[in-house]
Structures are given as structure tokens and as C-alpha cells.
Amino acid sequence: MAKEKDGLVVASLSGKWVSYTHTVFAYSAFFSALIVGMWLHFHKIVQNEHYGYPDEWFPSVSATIGDRYPERSIFQLFIAITSGPRFMLVFLWYVLTARPGAFAPKFVASIGLIRTVLCGGWVYITSTDDHDWHDIFMISYLVFTLPWTLGCLALSPQNATAIRYRKILAGLFFGTLVPLVYFFIQHKVHRVAGAYTIYAFFEWSLILFDVGFDAVTAFDFKGFELRIVDTKGLSKGHGVAVADAVLEKAKRQNQSIPQQLIGGTYSWNHMFDAAADVYVGFIFWSVLTSLGVTVWYFPLWHMGISGYEALVMTSISPFLLGIGPFRRFAVSNQRLLHLLSVSGIAAFLVKDPVYRLFAVGTGVSFACLAWSATFWADRNNPHRLDAKISAFSLGLLMSSIAKYANHTNNPVWPIMNDINGGWNKTGLCLAILAVLRATRRSAGSFGEMPRNRKGGSSMLAACGLAGLLFGLHSLLSDSSTMILWVWDGYPVKGPLAVPHGSWTLAAMGVGFVIGLFYPNLASTWATFGIASVSAAIFYSNEGWTGYYGALILAAYLTSIVPPFITSAVGHGPGKTFGVAFLIYNILVLAHVWVVAYAFVPGGPLLRERTDIVMTLMMLLIGAGVFSIRGTSISPGPTPSKRSILARSKLRAYAVYTLTMLQLLSVSIAFLRFPSYDYQPYHPEEKLLTAGIWTVHFALDNDMWSSERRMRDAIKDLELDVVGLLESDLQRIIMGNRDMTQFLAEDLGMYADFGPGPNKHTWGAALLSKFPIVNSTHHLLPSPVGELAPAIHATIDAYGELIDVVVFHSGQEEDVEDRRQQSQYLAKLMGSSNRPMILLSYLVTKPHEGNYHTYVSETSRMRDIDPTDDWDRWCEYILFRGIRRVGYARVSRGTITDTEIQVGKFVVGEPENPIREGGLRETGEVPEESVPAGWRFPEMFKGKGVRGHRYHVFDRPRYYQ
Incomplete structure (x- = not known):
């Protein structure tokens, strides 16, 4: 034993052995389980829900470590041993990188500890024990890997070998995620044989790279010696980190670069301020996006202009800032204005739809006024203006993520409540707290004047801001x-x-970073040209090509928020923000007119002309760019060190918030990824229950979102296939929603969202328990009236291919449209030789007019109910080549204005024979004579349940 002046050294160990021990036991845990599993249970662990050996011949990580004994126990034993070195590794990394007052080392160490605990979660709660919690821990672990990896890279000491290996392994880890997701989708969605084996190889590669990344710490820790002595004392690491060198270089060059974000001291107080700012931005976008859907309720039920559409103009309240005394009042009372804007969140407390709409309109008016006043008030404080603009952009991102998590419904909208998935009360409480926090005087505010700006046009700046607001809202x-x-x-x-919604959110994040750090680049003509080409590609193409254009456009729109708002505050707020919201409203109306042309004055001028609206949006944005490029900026005084530091901190808070939001979006994508293991309700009878329902844009009679009530009705009726009409909600006026997401995920069904929102229809959708093998979308002839959408899909039902057509005919007033549409659809149905079911809205009476085109020798289709049902006018179910065994009409309750019609068919049995009496002969039999599995649910008999009951003939019908 060596005798030191500060005590007796009992034992000593080089720090690199912590890394070696961690690496050896971590690899041993995984690969010992792999070897044992392949040896003892090869065929079982390579088997998945679709394929087994020889199509699949290599197991996934989860199947290897979590399903069977003894490999599961071996893995857990080695992982338990790994935990000690793991905690020590995180501690030594903190010791190595910690510097007085530095925030980043503490943050990264915290991430490391949380990540270690999460690892224990998915290790000891396997998918066999609890699939949901296993996935939650696993996904959370992967999410926390991102800040851990980036933090280690940023704080890495100047060890060239370690830095090189970290970059290589980090690049391999994140690069592997792309093919990993691709092959997982190939397996889950497309059911490609062998795809899961390739996925498994990439999954095991992640293990190699993840553990290898942490193994690199051996290069850094070899300078450490761990000693056990008889006195207290532990040396802190004082090595110069890469982050320090970068910061010093940046200071010398007087540049603002993203690496600066990891240096300096930060306070939780200011972080809460930043979070409050972002939540206030979330309030703005939540209130603004809720206005359209609450206005839409009224023309929807009036079937035309109702007068309530005028409340769309409540957003032009910034015009009031053109009045001097009012402007001074608004600037001095921002807290009051923001609190009044919360009325849009509190609107859910109002039950009457009319008064609820007025509450939302009030909230929108004050929200637009408050934010315009806030931007203008901070025009002389560059870093505070940056912070508010960042909060405005991140508020939009947060709103989109909230909708992503809640199946496209914002949980604080006034159409939501405790019953249908709303978080209104929580959102309201947080809104009030956030406003009170965000509007208090910040101790970090400084009053430096910006550089003097000359030139530029207030009208062009307003046009640019209008185009930007419309692009952000509509897309x-x-x-x-x-x-x-x-x-x-x-x-x-x-x-x-x-999961690709997270790609859109990531593109928005990229644009946010560009706008935050490189606003001059975002506002160049070259960048605008790229965005314009991308918009054209997005509009003109389907599939991945169109989406790549969309991603570039998304990044561009978020990147120009800072320069456009900064340009706008250089002019009078009434001129810029008031005019901007007025032009934005005109675009919103045009955005509706392209599809609602049959119900509005002058509608035919914009019939199906989304291209005009998109072009106008880009031209307005171009006007904003012209205004910025025409502004000359005279050099101002050199910013003080205090101002530079304050601006860097505010940007850091914004990037930290962005990082957390992006990690949240990735987590949501993993948690929401469909299982694609759907099963029909009565597979033993090979029964197929199909329904048609016109769902009135998922708003019920009392202006509440109706997806959950629709879900209950569809589930209780045991519908295997259902056609939904009036289902396209992807417009500003309808809230940019997609009802099929919740219904498909909750009910376990495949979904086809008919012709898209750029096809100018009211929408058709198909949900199916059976895999959809192929589908095509059709726009039927409509020379005068609204477009008629149709989906022609082929499903795999019990191994037999069956065609399903979902169709919505045109308006009653447009006789020629409906005649041409009936001919088109009859030919479409007749072109297939497979069994077929039509789920439709035909706008005709039985056995009259166009009915004889739909039910004809051309279509070869038969009516599920060939009787003279006097009450049937719109919805029809037709069939051929499949055995019809039942039919029912179910009342709508208060969900919509149209009933549900349901038909039951048996797959694989011949079509019902046509007996004496021709097509009108029913072959009806009593319920007692059909098997129990074929019968309709008892709960809808008599008074029914939740307002749904068998009606018209008060009972289901059954057929031979």
C-alpha cells in the first residue's frame, strides 16, 4: 500500500476499466442471449405474426431477450451486472466535463441517469409481460439516446481519437434508424416476407453502435485513477472541452453559431419564462385554428351561408393598433389582452353552439391583438423580439404535436370535452399560469435599440405576413x-x-433553426425560388415525390417567420398586422371556396382552383421577400457583451424547447404506430358486416367532436367494413383534421382516405378489418355541381378478393351531374369480375330514375333491400357475387343527420338466387332461422342504445 500525504491508498484502478467492464457485460448480455436463443429456440424466436422459417431466419432483439427461458434470464443477469459500471460511467463523464457554473454537463448527466433507468424498464418488463409498458420504456430510451449522444459529442474533451470514434458511431447509430424504420414498415404495412429479418439485423446493429459509443469513454477515462483512501476528496475535471474551444473561437470571430448553446450559465427561472412564452404561443394557434371548425358548424347545418361566417373576420383586430391611444393601451396592458384571449380556450364551458362560437371569436380577436402588440412593443429589443418570435413558431409546432398525439384534434379546442378526449380544464389552467408568467417583467430585458432600417413597404410586408400566416395555418x-x-x-x-407525420414536424424544426440562426439566408430570392419549385412539386405530384417537395416547403415556411415578423414591426402595427390578417382571411375564404363553390356567391370563379390559392400564397410571400430585400440597414452600435449573452441564452432556451418537442413527436410516432394485426368480428362464420354512414364532418348536433361516439356505434354494430362520407376535414374551416386516424387505430382497421384535400370533394373514406390490397380514387363527372368522390378498393377477406366501392353522388339540384355519375359508376362496377359491395349515397328513390343505372345489366349489381322502401332516399348498399344474409337501418342518434345502413354477407358462398318475382323478391326469413353468429346485435332493438336503434322497419332483416 502506498502512503500519500492526503491519506492511505487502499486500492486504485484506472478509469478506463469502468468503460471496459460496461462494454464487456453489455455485449455479453445481448449476445449470450442470442447464442442461447438460436441454439434452443431458433424456429420460435424467428417466427413473427406473418412469417416464420425459412422466410424469416434471424430473430429481433425483443424476441431474443424477452420471450423464453433461459435466454431471458441470462440476459437479465448480465444486464444487472452492467448497471453498476453504467452508473459509474455516467458519474465519471460528469466529473470529466463539469465546470463551475456550466449547465450542459449537469443536463447531459441527468439524461444519462434517466436513460439508464429506462433501460432497466424495458429489460425487466418484457413485451411478453406488458407489451405497452415495454414499448414505452424502449421508445423513451431511444428518445433519450439523442440528447445523450449529442451532449457527449458537444462536451467531448480534445481527444482526437475519441472524437473521431464518437462521430463515426453516432453517425452509424442515427443512420441505421432510417433503414430500420423502412424495413419495419415493409414488414408491418406491406407484409414483405424476409423484411423482418433485415429489420432485425439493423436492430442488432443499433445495439453494437450504442454500446460502442459509450465504450469510447475508455480513451477519456484512462487519465483517471480511481482510488479508495481514508480521507475525503475528489478532483474535478478541468480539461478543456471541445465546447469551450468552440465558444472561444466564436467569441473571437464575433459569430453566433449553434455550438454556443452549450456554454454559459442558465437559470431554471428563465427556462420557465421561455416555456411560458411557448405555451402562450400554443394558446394563440389553438384558438386561431379552432375558429374555423366552430364557424363551419353553422353553414353545415344550414346547408348554406348562415351569417355566422362573419366571425372569421374577428382576427383583423390589429387594425385597432393604428389608433395611437389604443396602441399605447395595448402595449401597456399585454397581460390583460393575453388573458382575454384565453376566452377561446375557456369556450368549452359554454354549451350553446352560438355562444360558444362568440367566445371563440372573442378569443381570436384578443389573441391577434395581443401578439401584434407584443411584437411591436419589443421592436426595440432585438433579443426579446427573437424570443417572442421563437415562442410564436414553437407554439405552432406544439399545437401540431398536440394534434399528432390526439389523432388530429387539439385537446384544448372548444369542440372537445372530458368525454371525447379533451384536456380543456388542464389546458385552461396552464394557459392562465403561462400568461401570468410570460407577461411579467423579465429581469433579463435590455433596452438596446436595433440598427436603423430604411426603405421597405408596409403593404408588401403585410402581404408577405399574410401569405406566411396562411401557409402555416393551411399546411x-x-x-x-x-x-x-x-x-x-x-x-x-x-x-x-x-409515422411520417413526425417527418413533417422535423422539417418544421429544421426551418425553425434556420430562421433562428440564419434569417438572412431564409429571406433570399434563391431560397424563395427553391421553395416555389418545391410548392409546385408538392401540388403536382403524389407519393414520395410530392412529399419531398412538401418537406422543403414546410422548412421554408417556418424559416421565414423571424425575418417576416421583424420586417413587419418596422412599420406601423395597424398597417402591417391589420392588413396581414385581412388578406389572410381572404385566402382562408378562397381556400374554402374551391370546394364549397356550390353554396357561396361567386363560388364557380374558384371552383377546383387550389392551384390559384397556392400561387397567390407564394406571390404574397414573394412580396414579403421583396420588402425585406428592399430594406437598407445602417450599422448600429456594437452590441454589448450583456446583450450578446442574453440573446445566446434565449436562443439556447428555444433550441432546448425545440429538442424536447421533436423528441416528443418521435415518441408519439412510435407509440401510435399501428399493429396491423386486425381481425374481423366473426371469422369462424366468414362473416363480413359492411356499413355506410354519412358522418357530417365529425361534428355532432351540439358542435362536439364525434369520433369517439362514431367509434362506439361502429364497434357495437360489429362493422368489418364501413364507408364514411363527408369525411374530408383537411381545410382551415374544418380544423385540418382526419377522423379516420382515430377510428382506424382504435377499432383496429385499415384506412383509405379517399381523394385527398387537393381534389376538392367533401370526402369519402374506407375502413376495413381486412387488408386493403389495392385501391384507386375517382372523381366522377360533375359539369355543374360539386365533385363526386369514389373509392374502388379490393380487400382480402378470408383469402378471397372482394371489391368494395364507396361513393358519394352529387346534389339533388344537379340532375345532369347525377345522370353522368350513375353511368360512370355503373361502368366502373361492371369492369370488375370479382364479388363486389357498393356502399353509397345515391340521391335517388328506389326503382326510379338513376336507380336503374346503378342496378342494371351494366353494373350487374343487386340492391340489398329490393323492396319499395318509401323512406330510403340517399344511402344504398348494392352487392353481387357474395351471399347476402342480413340488412338493417340504424338511427343516427345526435351524431349526424344521416342513419347507418348495414349489410351482412358470408364470404365464399354463392350469391343469393333470384327467385320468382325478380329483383324485388326478398327471400326474407325469420331471425330464429339464421345462425347466432349472423344476427345483428340485440342492443339496438327497441329503444336501442345512445340514441341508436333499428328503425324504419324496426328490426333487422335476414335472407336465405
Whole structure:
């Protein structure tokens, strides 16, 4: 034993052995389980829900470590041993990188500890024990890997070998995620044989790279010696980190670069301020996006202009800032204005739809006024203006992520409540607290004047801001909007709302960073030209090509928020913000007119002309760029060190918030990824229950979101296939929603969102328990009236291919449209030789007029109810080549204005024979004579349940 002046050294160990021990036991845990599993249970662990050996011949990590004894126990034993070195590794990394007052080392160490605990979660709670919690821990672990990896890279000491290996392994880790997700989708969605084996190789590669990344610490820790002595004392690491060198270089060059974000001291007080600012931005976008959907309720039920549409103009309240005394009042009372804007969140407390709409309109008016006053008030404080603009942009991102997590409904909207998935009370409480926090005087505010600006046009600045606001709202307020623009049916040839909605959100994040650090680059003509080409590609193409254009456009729109708002505050707020919101409202109306042309004055001028609206949006943005490029900026005084530090901190808070939001979006994508293991309700009888329902845009009679009530009705009726009409909600006026996401995920069904929102229809959708093998979307002839959408899909039902057509005919007033549409559809149905079911809205009476075109020798289709049902006018179910065994009409309750019609069919049995009496002969039999599995649910008999009951003939019908 060596005798030191500060005590007796009992034992000593080089720090590198902590890394070696961690690496050896971590690899031993995984690969010992792999060897034992391949040896003892090879065929069982390579088997998945679709394929087994020889199609699949290598197991996934989860199947290897979590399903069977003894490999599971061996893995858990080695991982338990690994935990000690793991905690020590995190501690030594903190010791190595810690510097007095530095925040980043503490943050990274905290991430490391949390990540270690999360690892224990998915290790000891396997997918066999609890699939959901296993996935939650696993996904959280992967999410926390990102800040851990980036933090270690940023804080890495100047060890060239270690830095090189860290960069290589980090690049390999994150690069592997792309093919990993691709092959997982190939397996889950497309059911490609062998795809899961390739996925498994990439999954095991992640283990290699993840553990290898932490193994690099051996290069850094070899300078440490761990000693056990008889006195207290532990040396802190004082080595110069890469982050320090970068910061010093940046200071010398007087540049603002992203690496600066990891240096300096930060306070939780200011971080809470930044979070409050972002939540206030979330309030603005939540209130603004809720206005359209609450206005839409009224023309929807009036079937035309109702007068309440005038409340769209409540957003032009910034015009009041053109009045001097009012402007001074608004600037001095920002807290009051922001608190009044919360009325839009509190509107859910009002039950009457009319008064609820007025509450939302009030909230929108004060929200637009408050934010305009806030921007203008901070025009002389560059870093505070930066912070408010960042909060405005991040508020939009937060709103989109909230919708992403809640199946495209914002949980604080006034159409939400405790019953249908709303978080209104929580959102309201947080809103009040956030406003009180965000509007208090900040101790970090400084009054430095910006550089003097000359030139530029207030009108051009207002036009640019209008185009920007419209682009953000119409395309980016929901992560699935642009995806549905490029969706063209099955087989899948492009992005899916889940998981690729997180790609849209990531593109918004990239744009945010560009706008935050390089606003001059974002506002160049070259960048505008790239964005314009991308918008054209997005509009003109389907599938991945169109989506790539969409991603570039998304990044561009978020990147120009800072320069456009900064340009706007250089002019009078009444001129810029008031005019901007007025032009924005005109674009919103045009955005509706392209599809609602049959119900509005002058509608035919914009009939199906989304291209005009998109072009106008880009031209307005171009005007904003012209205004910025025409502004000359005279050099101002050199910013003080205090100002530079304050601006860097505010940017750091913004990037930290962005990082957390992006990690949240990735987590949501993993948690929401569909299982694609759906099963029909009565597979033993090979029964197929199909329904048709016109759902009135998922707003019920009392202006509440109705997806959950629809879910209950569809589930209770045991519908295996259902056609939904009036289902396209992807417009500002409808809230940019997608009802099929919740219904499909909750009910376990495949979904086809008919012709997309850029096809100018009211929408048709198909949900199916059976895989959709192929689908095509059709726009039927409509020379005068509204477009008629149709989906022609082929499903795999019990191994037999069956065609399903979902169709919505045109208006009653447009006789020629409906005649041409009936001819088109009859030919479409007649072109297939497979069994077929039509789920439709035909706008005709039984056995009259166009009915004889739909039910004809051309179509070869039969009516499920060939009787003279005097009450049937719109909805029809037709069939051929499949055995019809039941039919029912179910009342709508208060969900919509149209009933549900349901038909039951048996797959694989011949079509019902046509007996004496021709097509009108029913072959009806009593319920007692059909098998129990074929019968309709008892709960809808008599008074029914939740307002739904068998009506018209008060009972289901059954057929031979």
C-alpha cells in the first residue's frame, strides 16, 4: 500500500476499466442471449405474426431477450451486472466535463441517469409481460439516446481519437434508424416476407453502435485513477472541452453559431419564462385554428351561408393598433389582452353552439391583438423580439404535436370535452399560469435599440405576413395535411400519417433553426425560388415525390417567420398586422371556396382552383421577400457583451424547447404506430358486416367532436367494413383534421382516405378489418355541381378478393351531374369480375330514375333491400357475387343527420338466387332461422342504445 500525504491508498484502478467492464457485460448480455436463443429456440424466436422459417431466419432483439427461458434470464443477469459500471460511467463523464457554473454537463448527466433507468424498464418488463409498458420504456430510451449522444459529442474533451470514434458511431447509430424504420414498415404495412429479418439485423446493429459509443469513454477515462483512501476528496475535471474551444473561437470571430448553446450559465427561472412564452404561443394557434371548425358548424347545418361566417373576420383586430391611444393601451396592458384571449380556450364551458362560437371569436380577436402588440412593443429589443418570435413558431409546432398525439384534434379546442378526449380544464389552467408568467417583467430585458432600417413597404410586408400566416395555418397546423395531399391509395407508395407525420414536424424544426440562426439566408430570392419549385412539386405530384417537395416547403415556411415578423414591426402595427390578417382571411375564404363553390356567391370563379390559392400564397410571400430585400440597414452600435449573452441564452432556451418537442413527436410516432394485426368480428362464420354512414364532418348536433361516439356505434354494430362520407376535414374551416386516424387505430382497421384535400370533394373514406390490397380514387363527372368522390378498393377477406366501392353522388339540384355519375359508376362496377359491395349515397328513390343505372345489366349489381322502401332516399348498399344474409337501418342518434345502413354477407358462398318475382323478391326469413353468429346485435332493438336503434322497419332483416 502506498502512503500519500492526503491519506492511505487502499486500492486504485484506472478509469478506463469502468468503460471496459460496461462494454464487456453489455455485449455479453445481448449476445449470450442470442447464442442461447438460436441454439434452443431458433424456429420460435424467428417466427413473427406473418412469417416464420425459412422466410424469416434471424430473430429481433425483443424476441431474443424477452420471450423464453433461459435466454431471458441470462440476459437479465448480465444486464444487472452492467448497471453498476453504467452508473459509474455516467458519474465519471460528469466529473470529466463539469465546470463551475456550466449547465450542459449537469443536463447531459441527468439524461444519462434517466436513460439508464429506462433501460432497466424495458429489460425487466418484457413485451411478453406488458407489451405497452415495454414499448414505452424502449421508445423513451431511444428518445433519450439523442440528447445523450449529442451532449457527449458537444462536451467531448480534445481527444482526437475519441472524437473521431464518437462521430463515426453516432453517425452509424442515427443512420441505421432510417433503414430500420423502412424495413419495419415493409414488414408491418406491406407484409414483405424476409423484411423482418433485415429489420432485425439493423436492430442488432443499433445495439453494437450504442454500446460502442459509450465504450469510447475508455480513451477519456484512462487519465483517471480511481482510488479508495481514508480521507475525503475528489478532483474535478478541468480539461478543456471541445465546447469551450468552440465558444472561444466564436467569441473571437464575433459569430453566433449553434455550438454556443452549450456554454454559459442558465437559470431554471428563465427556462420557465421561455416555456411560458411557448405555451402562450400554443394558446394563440389553438384558438386561431379552432375558429374555423366552430364557424363551419353553422353553414353545415344550414346547408348554406348562415351569417355566422362573419366571425372569421374577428382576427383583423390589429387594425385597432393604428389608433395611437389604443396602441399605447395595448402595449401597456399585454397581460390583460393575453388573458382575454384565453376566452377561446375557456369556450368549452359554454354549451350553446352560438355562444360558444362568440367566445371563440372573442378569443381570436384578443389573441391577434395581443401578439401584434407584443411584437411591436419589443421592436426595440432585438433579443426579446427573437424570443417572442421563437415562442410564436414553437407554439405552432406544439399545437401540431398536440394534434399528432390526439389523432388530429387539439385537446384544448372548444369542440372537445372530458368525454371525447379533451384536456380543456388542464389546458385552461396552464394557459392562465403561462400568461401570468410570460407577461411579467423579465429581469433579463435590455433596452438596446436595433440598427436603423430604411426603405421597405408596409403593404408588401403585410402581404408577405399574410401569405406566411396562411401557409402555416393551411399546411402546417396539422402534421397529416400535406401527407394526405399526396396520398393515392393502396398499395402504399408514399408517406403515412403515422409515422411520417413526425417527418413533417422535423422539417418544421429544421426551418425553425434556420430562421433562428440564419434569417438572412431564409429571406433570399434563391431560397424563395427553391421553395416555389418545391410548392409546385408538392401540388403536382403524389407519393414520395410530392412529399419531398412538401418537406422543403414546410422548412421554408417556418424559416421565414423571424425575418417576416421583424420586417413587419418596422412599420406601423395597424398597417402591417391589420392588413396581414385581412388578406389572410381572404385566402382562408378562397381556400374554402374551391370546394364549397356550390353554396357561396361567386363560388364557380374558384371552383377546383387550389392551384390559384397556392400561387397567390407564394406571390404574397414573394412580396414579403421583396420588402425585406428592399430594406437598407445602417450599422448600429456594437452590441454589448450583456446583450450578446442574453440573446445566446434565449436562443439556447428555444433550441432546448425545440429538442424536447421533436423528441416528443418521435415518441408519439412510435407509440401510435399501428399493429396491423386486425381481425374481423366473426371469422369462424366468414362473416363480413359492411356499413355506410354519412358522418357530417365529425361534428355532432351540439358542435362536439364525434369520433369517439362514431367509434362506439361502429364497434357495437360489429362493422368489418364501413364507408364514411363527408369525411374530408383537411381545410382551415374544418380544423385540418382526419377522423379516420382515430377510428382506424382504435377499432383496429385499415384506412383509405379517399381523394385527398387537393381534389376538392367533401370526402369519402374506407375502413376495413381486412387488408386493403389495392385501391384507386375517382372523381366522377360533375359539369355543374360539386365533385363526386369514389373509392374502388379490393380487400382480402378470408383469402378471397372482394371489391368494395364507396361513393358519394352529387346534389339533388344537379340532375345532369347525377345522370353522368350513375353511368360512370355503373361502368366502373361492371369492369370488375370479382364479388363486389357498393356502399353509397345515391340521391335517388328506389326503382326510379338513376336507380336503374346503378342496378342494371351494366353494373350487374343487386340492391340489398329490393323492396319499395318509401323512406330510403340517399344511402344504398348494392352487392353481387357474395351471399347476402342480413340488412338493417340504424338511427343516427345526435351524431349526424344521416342513419347507418348495414349489410351482412358470408364470404365464399354463392350469391343469393333470384327467385320468382325478380329483383324485388326478398327471400326474407325469420331471425330464429339464421345462425347466432349472423344476427345483428340485440342492443339496438327497441329503444336501442345512445340514441341508436333499428328503425324504419324496426328490426333487422335476414335472407336465405
